[in-house]
Amino acid sequence: MSAARKSAPTKAAQFRVAEGEDPWTEEEVEEIRVELQAEIARMERAIGVAEAGLQDLFADGSDGAGRDPADVGSSNFERDQEMSLAQNAREMLEQAQLAFRMFESGDYGVCESCGRPIGKDRLQVFPGPRCA
Numbered sequence: 001m002s003a004a005r006k007s008a009p010t011k012a013a014q015f016r017v018a019e020g021e022d023p024w025t026e027e028e029v030e031e032i033r034v035e036l037q038a039e040i041a042r043m044e045r046a047i048g049v050a051e052a053g054l055q056d057l058f059a060d061g062s063d064g065a066g067r068d069p070a071d072v073g074s075s076n077f078e079r080d081q082e083m084s085l086a087q088n089a090r091e092m093l094e095q096a097q098l099a100f101r102m103f104e105s106g107d108y109g110v111c112e113s114c115g116r117p118i119g120k121d122r123l124q125v126f127p128g129p130r131c132a
């Protein structure tokens, strides 16, 4: 255990902080890893739930003939909602996956859009890949 720890480069030392912030500690880095992995799992579940909901809606909503127009309207509304939920979850999953790749490569903490340090305080609230 201790030998493996010694040979692995510490990520804490690589991650950027904003001006005036303390360097990352190993504990803080570990919290970010856990948070990013939890976020990825959460979004994968959310996408699964939204897609299952969509399949149900398509399954019983594909034939509008003979149905009350109000029913058709509300199932269209439900479908739009499920689709935007799925879309949001996909975007959030992509963000989390990108942040995790940057984490793994040691580039974490720098905005992937403008290249400036995002700041540790912000990242601990929202561990995304961009400053805004």
Ligand SMILES: [Zn+2]
Pocket: 111, 112, 113, 114, 115, 116, 130, 131, 132
């Ligand atoms: Zn930026």
